[in-house]
Amino acid sequence: MAIKVEHEIHTRRKGRNLGVGAILVGFIAIVFGLTVVKVIQLGDAGKFERFDHVARPQLVPDAETGTEDGAGE
Amino acid sequence: MTDISAQDTTREAGMGDYFALLKPRVMSLVIFTALVGLLVAPVPVHPYIAFVGILCIAVGAGASGALNMWWDADIDVKMKRTAKRPIPSGRVAPEEALAIGLTLSVFSVVLLGLATNFVAAGLLAFTIFFYAVVYSMWLKRSTPQNIVIGGAAGAFPPMVGWAVATGGVSVESALMFALIFMWTPPHFWALALFVKSDYGNAGVPMLTVTHGRRVTRNHILGYTLALVPVALGIAFTSIGGPIYLAVAVVMNAWFLKGAVALWQRDDAASEADNHAVEKRVFRISLYYLFAHFSALLAETALAPWGWGGW
Numbered sequence: 001m002a003i004k005v006e007h008e009i010h011t012r013r014k015g016r017n018l019g020v021g022a023i024l025v026g027f028i029a030i031v032f033g034l035t036v037v038k039v040i041q042l043g044d045a046g047k048f049e050r051f052d053h054v055a056r057p058q059l060v061p062d063a064e065t066g067t068e069d070g071a072g073e
Numbered sequence: 074m075t076d077i078s079a080q081d082t083t084r085e086a087g088m089g090d091y092f093a094l095l096k097p098r099v100m101s102l103v104i105f106t107a108l109v110g111l112l113v114a115p116v117p118v119h120p121y122i123a124f125v126g127i128l129c130i131a132v133g134a135g136a137s138g139a140l141n142m143w144w145d146a147d148i149d150v151k152m153k154r155t156a157k158r159p160i161p162s163g164r165v166a167p168e169e170a171l172a173i174g175l176t177l178s179v180f181s182v183v184l185l186g187l188a189t190n191f192v193a194a195g196l197l198a199f200t201i202f203f204y205a206v207v208y209s210m211w212l213k214r215s216t217p218q219n220i221v222i223g224g225a226a227g228a229f230p231p232m233v234g235w236a237v238a239t240g241g242v243s244v245e246s247a248l249m250f251a252l253i254f255m256w257t258p259p260h261f262w263a264l265a266l267f268v269k270s271d272y273g274n275a276g277v278p279m280l281t282v283t284h285g286r287r288v289t290r291n292h293i294l295g296y297t298l299a300l301v302p303v304a305l306g307i308a309f310t311s312i313g314g315p316i317y318l319a320v321a322v323v324m325n326a327w328f329l330k331g332a333v334a335l336w337q338r339d340d341a342a343s344e345a346d347n348h349a350v351e352k353r354v355f356r357i358s359l360y361y362l363f364a365h366f367s368a369l370l371a372e373t374a375l376a377p378w379g380w381g382g383w
Contacts, residue, residue, distance in 0.1 A: 012085060019088035030125060034188055037121045 086169075090159040094142055094170055095135025095177075103134040103230045109366045110234030110249055113312045113373045118189075118238045125188045126237040130230055133181035133197045137226070139174035140205035143167050145213075148275035174205070185237070193236035200229040214276065217283040221296075224257030225250075231366075248307045252365060255300040259293045259332060260358040266290070266335075267348035267355070290336050293354075297332035301325045304365060312369055314382040320368035324361050331357050 010017075039045075107130045111123055118126070142149065142160055150161035159165035178201050186194030208223035228250045235246035265281045266289060272279045281289045304325050308318035331354035338350060372381035 015087050016085075019091075030128070030184075033121055034125060037119055041119065 086159065086164045090164045091169075091173065093159050094139040094165060094173060095132075096138030096141075097135075099138060099227075100131050100135050102227070104131050105363075106249075106253065106366055107131075107230035107234035107237075109370050110231030110246060111238050112234075113245070113369050114235045114238035115311065116238045116240075122188060123237070126185060126193065127234070129181045129185035129188065130197060130233050130237075132177050133185070133201055134204075134230065136174050136177035136181060137201040137204040139170050139177065140201070141209045143170040143174055144205070144209045146170075148214075148277060151275040152271045154270070189237045190240040192240050192242075193233055196229060196233045196236050196242075200226055200233065203229070214278070217278045217280040219278070220261045220280075221258050224254055224261075227257060228253035245307070245310045245312045248303060248310060249369075251303045252300070252307065253362065255296060255303050256358065256362055258296040259300070259328075260355070260362075262289050262293050263335065263351055263355040263358060266343070267351040286340055290338070294332045294336040297329055301329060307365075307369070311382070312372065314372040316371050316375070316381065317365075317368040320364050324364050328354075328357050328361050 104127060108127055111118060111126065142158055145155075146160040146167055149155035149158050155161065160167055160170055178198075182194050182198045182201070185197055204223070204226035208219065208226055212219040212223055231249040231253070232242060232246045235249070236242060239246075262280060265279060266286060270279065270281075273282050280292060304321050305318070307313050308321055331350070334350050335354050343351060375381035
Protein backbone atom coordinates (compact mmCIF):
# COMPACT_ATOMS: atom_id res chain seq x y z
CA MET A 1 0.00 0.00 0.00
CA ALA A 2 1.30 3.38 -0.98
CA ILE A 3 2.07 5.74 1.86
CA LYS A 4 -0.46 8.55 1.81
CA VAL A 5 1.36 11.80 2.41
CA GLU A 6 -1.60 14.13 2.61
CA HIS A 7 -4.05 13.80 5.44
CA GLU A 8 -7.12 15.96 6.00
CA ILE A 9 -5.52 17.48 9.10
CA HIS A 10 -2.58 18.76 7.03
CA THR A 11 -4.80 21.06 5.00
CA ARG A 12 -7.03 21.96 7.95
CA ARG A 13 -4.11 23.04 10.12
CA LYS A 14 -1.93 24.44 7.37
CA GLY A 15 -2.26 28.05 8.53
CA ARG A 16 -1.51 27.16 12.13
CA ASN A 17 1.49 25.01 11.19
CA LEU A 18 2.93 27.74 9.00
CA GLY A 19 2.40 30.25 11.83
CA VAL A 20 4.20 28.08 14.39
CA GLY A 21 6.98 27.48 11.87
CA ALA A 22 7.38 31.21 11.27
CA ILE A 23 7.51 31.87 15.03
CA LEU A 24 10.22 29.23 15.51
CA VAL A 25 12.28 30.59 12.62
CA GLY A 26 11.81 34.11 14.03
CA PHE A 27 12.96 32.95 17.46
CA ILE A 28 16.09 31.37 15.99
CA ALA A 29 16.81 34.58 14.03
CA ILE A 30 16.38 36.69 17.20
CA VAL A 31 18.75 34.53 19.26
CA PHE A 32 21.28 34.41 16.42
CA GLY A 33 21.12 38.18 16.02
CA LEU A 34 21.57 38.63 19.77
CA THR A 35 24.63 36.38 19.69
CA VAL A 36 26.18 38.39 16.86
CA VAL A 37 25.51 41.73 18.57
CA LYS A 38 26.76 40.55 21.98
CA VAL A 39 29.98 39.15 20.51
CA ILE A 40 30.61 42.31 18.47
CA GLN A 41 30.06 44.41 21.60
CA LEU A 42 32.87 42.53 23.33
CA GLY A 43 35.32 44.26 21.01
CA ASP A 44 38.53 42.71 19.72
CA ALA A 45 38.15 38.94 19.91
CA GLY A 46 41.91 38.53 20.25
CA LYS A 47 41.77 40.10 23.70
CA PHE A 48 39.51 37.51 25.27
CA GLU A 49 40.20 34.44 23.17
CA ARG A 50 41.48 31.49 25.24
CA PHE A 51 42.52 27.86 24.74
CA ASP A 52 39.79 25.62 23.43
CA HIS A 53 40.98 22.10 24.32
CA VAL A 54 43.72 22.38 21.75
CA ALA A 55 47.12 23.90 22.29
CA ARG A 56 47.35 27.18 20.42
CA PRO A 57 50.90 28.48 20.26
CA GLN A 58 49.83 31.97 19.29
CA LEU A 59 48.16 32.33 22.72
CA VAL A 60 51.12 31.10 24.78
CA PRO A 61 52.57 33.98 26.84
CA ASP A 62 55.67 35.23 25.22
CA ALA A 63 58.73 34.24 27.19
CA GLU A 64 60.58 37.47 26.57
CA THR A 65 57.89 40.07 27.05
CA GLY A 66 55.56 38.13 29.29
CA THR A 67 52.56 39.36 27.36
CA GLU A 68 49.66 37.06 26.81
CA ASP A 69 48.61 38.09 23.36
CA GLY A 70 51.36 36.07 21.81
CA ALA A 71 52.39 38.81 19.48
CA GLY A 72 55.38 39.48 21.65
CA GLU A 73 56.79 42.19 19.50
CA MET B 74 -28.87 29.80 16.98
CA THR B 75 -28.40 29.60 13.23
CA ASP B 76 -26.34 26.98 11.50
CA ILE B 77 -23.75 29.58 10.58
CA SER B 78 -23.15 30.72 14.15
CA ALA B 79 -23.09 27.11 15.31
CA GLN B 80 -20.33 26.45 12.80
CA ASP B 81 -18.49 29.56 13.91
CA THR B 82 -18.32 28.45 17.51
CA THR B 83 -16.92 25.07 16.64
CA ARG B 84 -14.39 25.98 13.97
CA GLU B 85 -10.79 25.21 14.61
CA ALA B 86 -8.62 27.95 16.06
CA GLY B 87 -6.31 29.74 13.66
CA MET B 88 -3.24 31.84 14.40
CA GLY B 89 -5.48 34.91 14.64
CA ASP B 90 -7.34 33.40 17.58
CA TYR B 91 -4.13 32.70 19.45
CA PHE B 92 -2.91 36.21 18.66
CA ALA B 93 -6.20 37.62 20.03
CA LEU B 94 -5.38 35.92 23.36
CA LEU B 95 -2.45 38.35 23.68
CA LYS B 96 -4.74 41.43 23.63
CA PRO B 97 -2.99 43.25 20.75
CA ARG B 98 -4.58 46.63 21.52
CA VAL B 99 -3.20 46.62 25.05
CA MET B 100 0.13 45.48 23.64
CA SER B 101 0.33 48.55 21.38
CA LEU B 102 0.10 50.90 24.39
CA VAL B 103 2.67 48.79 26.24
CA ILE B 104 5.07 48.97 23.27
CA PHE B 105 4.72 52.75 23.02
CA THR B 106 5.25 53.54 26.72
CA ALA B 107 8.05 50.98 27.11
CA LEU B 108 9.81 52.38 24.04
CA VAL B 109 9.63 55.91 25.44
CA GLY B 110 10.96 54.68 28.80
CA LEU B 111 13.88 53.03 26.99
CA LEU B 112 14.68 55.93 24.67
CA VAL B 113 14.58 58.72 27.26
CA ALA B 114 16.96 56.83 29.57
CA PRO B 115 20.42 58.41 29.76
CA VAL B 116 22.21 55.19 28.71
CA PRO B 117 22.33 54.43 24.97
CA VAL B 118 21.26 50.94 23.96
CA HIS B 119 22.25 49.05 20.81
CA PRO B 120 19.25 49.25 18.43
CA TYR B 121 19.00 45.47 18.10
CA ILE B 122 19.13 44.94 21.89
CA ALA B 123 16.45 47.66 22.24
CA PHE B 124 14.30 45.87 19.63
CA VAL B 125 14.60 42.53 21.44
CA GLY B 126 13.91 44.24 24.79
CA ILE B 127 10.71 45.87 23.53
CA LEU B 128 9.65 42.61 21.87
CA CYS B 129 10.10 40.74 25.17
CA ILE B 130 8.10 43.38 27.06
CA ALA B 131 5.30 43.18 24.45
CA VAL B 132 5.24 39.38 24.54
CA GLY B 133 5.27 39.41 28.36
CA ALA B 134 2.29 41.79 28.35
CA GLY B 135 0.55 39.52 25.83
CA ALA B 136 1.25 36.49 28.01
CA SER B 137 -0.39 38.18 31.00
CA GLY B 138 -3.37 38.95 28.72
CA ALA B 139 -3.66 35.24 27.84
CA LEU B 140 -3.52 34.31 31.54
CA ASN B 141 -6.18 36.93 32.25
CA MET B 142 -8.44 35.45 29.54
CA TRP B 143 -7.89 31.95 30.90
CA TRP B 144 -8.87 33.01 34.43
CA ASP B 145 -11.78 35.24 33.39
CA ALA B 146 -13.36 32.85 30.86
CA ASP B 147 -16.32 32.23 33.19
CA ILE B 148 -17.24 35.93 33.41
CA ASP B 149 -16.24 36.79 29.82
CA VAL B 150 -18.96 34.47 28.55
CA LYS B 151 -21.59 36.46 30.50
CA MET B 152 -20.66 39.88 29.08
CA LYS B 153 -21.52 41.04 25.60
CA ARG B 154 -18.22 42.91 25.11
CA THR B 155 -16.09 39.86 25.93
CA ALA B 156 -18.32 36.95 24.82
CA LYS B 157 -16.61 36.76 21.42
CA ARG B 158 -13.13 36.31 22.88
CA PRO B 159 -11.36 33.08 21.82
CA ILE B 160 -12.10 31.07 24.98
CA PRO B 161 -15.77 31.95 25.68
CA SER B 162 -16.57 31.54 21.97
CA GLY B 163 -15.13 28.01 22.12
CA ARG B 164 -12.38 28.51 19.54
CA VAL B 165 -9.49 28.08 21.98
CA ALA B 166 -9.53 25.62 24.89
CA PRO B 167 -8.83 27.14 28.34
CA GLU B 168 -5.92 24.75 28.87
CA GLU B 169 -4.34 25.96 25.63
CA ALA B 170 -4.61 29.60 26.76
CA LEU B 171 -3.02 28.71 30.11
CA ALA B 172 -0.18 26.85 28.39
CA ILE B 173 0.43 29.72 25.96
CA GLY B 174 0.31 32.29 28.77
CA LEU B 175 2.77 30.40 30.99
CA THR B 176 5.14 29.50 28.15
CA LEU B 177 5.32 33.03 26.75
CA SER B 178 5.74 34.46 30.27
CA VAL B 179 8.79 32.29 30.94
CA PHE B 180 10.25 32.84 27.47
CA SER B 181 9.84 36.63 27.55
CA VAL B 182 11.31 37.02 31.06
CA VAL B 183 14.29 34.68 30.47
CA LEU B 184 15.09 36.18 27.05
CA LEU B 185 14.83 39.73 28.42
CA GLY B 186 17.21 38.78 31.23
CA LEU B 187 19.74 37.26 28.83
CA ALA B 188 19.43 40.01 26.23
CA THR B 189 19.53 42.99 28.62
CA ASN B 190 19.71 42.59 32.39
CA PHE B 191 17.94 40.81 35.22
CA VAL B 192 16.52 43.97 36.84
CA ALA B 193 14.43 44.52 33.71
CA ALA B 194 13.54 40.82 33.59
CA GLY B 195 12.53 40.87 37.28
CA LEU B 196 10.32 43.92 36.71
CA LEU B 197 8.68 42.23 33.71
CA ALA B 198 8.07 39.06 35.76
CA PHE B 199 6.53 41.17 38.52
CA THR B 200 4.31 42.99 35.98
CA ILE B 201 3.00 39.67 34.63
CA PHE B 202 2.42 38.40 38.17
CA PHE B 203 0.67 41.64 39.15
CA TYR B 204 -1.73 41.60 36.20
CA ALA B 205 -2.48 37.86 36.20
CA VAL B 206 -2.57 37.18 39.94
CA VAL B 207 -3.02 40.43 41.91
CA TYR B 208 -5.45 42.07 39.47
CA SER B 209 -7.21 39.22 37.61
CA MET B 210 -7.38 36.58 40.33
CA TRP B 211 -7.65 38.73 43.42
CA LEU B 212 -8.75 42.37 43.07
CA LYS B 213 -10.99 42.35 40.00
CA ARG B 214 -13.80 40.42 41.65
CA SER B 215 -13.34 41.61 45.23
CA THR B 216 -13.18 45.43 45.29
CA PRO B 217 -14.58 48.38 43.32
CA GLN B 218 -11.07 49.88 43.56
CA ASN B 219 -9.88 47.05 41.30
CA ILE B 220 -9.05 49.39 38.45
CA VAL B 221 -6.94 51.65 40.70
CA ILE B 222 -4.50 49.04 41.98
CA GLY B 223 -4.80 46.88 38.87
CA GLY B 224 -3.78 49.91 36.83
CA ALA B 225 -0.27 49.48 38.22
CA ALA B 226 0.20 46.56 35.82
CA GLY B 227 -0.27 48.91 32.88
CA ALA B 228 2.04 51.47 34.47
CA PHE B 229 5.11 49.23 34.69
CA PRO B 230 6.16 49.09 30.98
CA PRO B 231 8.03 52.47 30.85
CA MET B 232 9.80 51.42 34.06
CA VAL B 233 10.84 48.14 32.43
CA GLY B 234 11.96 50.04 29.32
CA TRP B 235 14.07 52.35 31.50
CA ALA B 236 15.56 49.32 33.28
CA VAL B 237 16.47 47.74 29.92
CA ALA B 238 18.71 50.75 29.26
CA THR B 239 20.00 51.57 32.75
CA GLY B 240 19.73 48.29 34.64
CA GLY B 241 17.90 50.00 37.50
CA VAL B 242 15.07 52.24 38.63
CA SER B 243 15.14 55.98 39.30
CA VAL B 244 12.98 58.97 40.18
CA GLU B 245 12.28 59.48 36.47
CA SER B 246 11.10 55.94 35.85
CA ALA B 247 9.04 55.97 39.06
CA LEU B 248 7.35 59.19 37.92
CA MET B 249 6.53 57.71 34.49
CA PHE B 250 4.98 54.79 36.40
CA ALA B 251 3.03 57.22 38.61
CA LEU B 252 1.77 59.14 35.57
CA ILE B 253 0.07 56.06 34.07
CA PHE B 254 -0.98 54.78 37.49
CA MET B 255 -2.82 58.00 38.39
CA TRP B 256 -4.18 58.42 34.85
CA THR B 257 -5.83 54.97 34.65
CA PRO B 258 -8.75 55.53 37.10
CA PRO B 259 -10.14 58.76 35.57
CA HIS B 260 -9.60 57.33 32.07
CA PHE B 261 -11.42 54.11 32.84
CA TRP B 262 -14.22 55.57 34.95
CA ALA B 263 -14.99 58.23 32.29
CA LEU B 264 -15.56 55.28 29.93
CA ALA B 265 -17.68 53.46 32.53
CA LEU B 266 -19.99 56.50 32.78
CA PHE B 267 -21.19 56.23 29.18
CA VAL B 268 -20.75 52.59 28.20
CA LYS B 269 -23.58 50.29 29.17
CA SER B 270 -21.67 47.41 30.71
CA ASP B 271 -22.92 44.15 32.13
CA TYR B 272 -20.28 43.81 34.83
CA GLY B 273 -23.15 43.50 37.33
CA ASN B 274 -24.39 40.31 35.64
CA ALA B 275 -20.89 38.88 35.79
CA GLY B 276 -20.46 39.76 39.48
CA VAL B 277 -17.59 42.20 38.94
CA PRO B 278 -17.83 45.11 41.42
CA MET B 279 -17.37 48.23 39.30
CA LEU B 280 -17.49 51.59 41.07
CA THR B 281 -20.43 52.85 38.97
CA VAL B 282 -22.46 49.83 40.11
CA THR B 283 -21.38 49.47 43.75
CA HIS B 284 -21.20 53.16 44.77
CA GLY B 285 -23.19 54.85 42.05
CA ARG B 286 -22.37 57.31 39.31
CA ARG B 287 -22.23 60.37 41.61
CA VAL B 288 -19.39 58.83 43.62
CA THR B 289 -17.66 57.84 40.36
CA ARG B 290 -17.75 61.48 39.20
CA ASN B 291 -16.22 62.57 42.53
CA HIS B 292 -13.50 59.95 42.18
CA ILE B 293 -12.67 61.07 38.64
CA LEU B 294 -12.12 64.65 39.82
CA GLY B 295 -10.11 63.52 42.86
CA TYR B 296 -7.75 61.34 40.83
CA THR B 297 -7.35 64.00 38.13
CA LEU B 298 -6.36 66.54 40.80
CA ALA B 299 -3.81 64.06 42.16
CA LEU B 300 -2.52 63.39 38.64
CA VAL B 301 -1.63 67.04 37.89
CA PRO B 302 1.41 67.39 40.24
CA VAL B 303 2.80 64.05 39.04
CA ALA B 304 2.56 65.09 35.38
CA LEU B 305 4.04 68.54 36.03
CA GLY B 306 6.72 67.14 38.33
CA ILE B 307 8.25 65.09 35.51
CA ALA B 308 9.05 68.36 33.72
CA PHE B 309 11.65 69.20 36.38
CA THR B 310 13.55 65.92 36.22
CA SER B 311 16.38 64.99 33.86
CA ILE B 312 13.94 63.71 31.21
CA GLY B 313 11.75 66.85 31.24
CA GLY B 314 12.23 70.23 29.66
CA PRO B 315 10.37 73.27 28.31
CA ILE B 316 8.58 71.33 25.55
CA TYR B 317 7.29 68.76 28.01
CA LEU B 318 6.34 71.46 30.51
CA ALA B 319 4.34 73.39 27.89
CA VAL B 320 2.53 70.22 26.76
CA ALA B 321 1.88 69.15 30.36
CA VAL B 322 0.44 72.55 31.36
CA VAL B 323 -1.94 72.59 28.38
CA MET B 324 -3.01 68.96 28.65
CA ASN B 325 -3.50 69.06 32.43
CA ALA B 326 -5.57 72.24 32.21
CA TRP B 327 -7.70 70.61 29.48
CA PHE B 328 -8.14 67.32 31.35
CA LEU B 329 -8.88 69.07 34.64
CA LYS B 330 -11.43 71.35 32.98
CA GLY B 331 -13.18 68.26 31.59
CA ALA B 332 -13.09 66.49 34.97
CA VAL B 333 -14.65 69.54 36.69
CA ALA B 334 -17.39 69.73 34.02
CA LEU B 335 -18.02 66.05 34.48
CA TRP B 336 -18.20 66.48 38.27
CA GLN B 337 -20.69 69.35 37.99
CA ARG B 338 -23.14 67.29 35.95
CA ASP B 339 -25.72 64.81 37.10
CA ASP B 340 -27.05 61.78 35.28
CA ALA B 341 -30.13 63.61 33.96
CA ALA B 342 -27.93 66.14 32.16
CA SER B 343 -25.69 63.33 30.97
CA GLU B 344 -28.59 61.35 29.51
CA ALA B 345 -30.02 64.51 27.90
CA ASP B 346 -27.01 65.09 25.64
CA ASN B 347 -26.12 61.42 25.21
CA HIS B 348 -23.10 61.63 27.59
CA ALA B 349 -21.35 64.25 25.46
CA VAL B 350 -19.06 65.50 28.25
CA GLU B 351 -18.23 61.99 29.47
CA LYS B 352 -17.24 60.97 25.95
CA ARG B 353 -15.18 64.14 25.54
CA VAL B 354 -13.28 63.56 28.82
CA PHE B 355 -12.56 59.98 27.79
CA ARG B 356 -11.20 61.19 24.44
CA ILE B 357 -9.09 63.86 26.17
CA SER B 358 -7.66 61.19 28.47
CA LEU B 359 -6.39 59.29 25.42
CA TYR B 360 -4.74 62.41 23.97
CA TYR B 361 -3.41 63.22 27.45
CA LEU B 362 -1.26 60.12 27.83
CA PHE B 363 -0.11 60.10 24.23
CA ALA B 364 0.88 63.80 24.40
CA HIS B 365 2.88 63.41 27.63
CA PHE B 366 4.91 60.45 26.40
CA SER B 367 5.38 62.02 22.96
CA ALA B 368 6.67 65.20 24.63
CA LEU B 369 9.19 63.17 26.64
CA LEU B 370 10.34 61.55 23.41
CA ALA B 371 10.60 64.98 21.75
CA GLU B 372 12.83 66.24 24.58
CA THR B 373 15.25 63.37 23.95
CA ALA B 374 15.04 63.51 20.16
CA LEU B 375 15.72 67.26 20.02
CA ALA B 376 18.52 67.25 22.60
CA PRO B 377 21.32 66.84 20.01
CA TRP B 378 20.22 70.14 18.42
CA GLY B 379 20.14 71.95 21.75
CA TRP B 380 16.35 72.02 21.95
CA GLY B 381 15.48 69.27 24.42
CA GLY B 382 15.93 69.34 28.19
CA TRP B 383 16.74 72.26 30.48
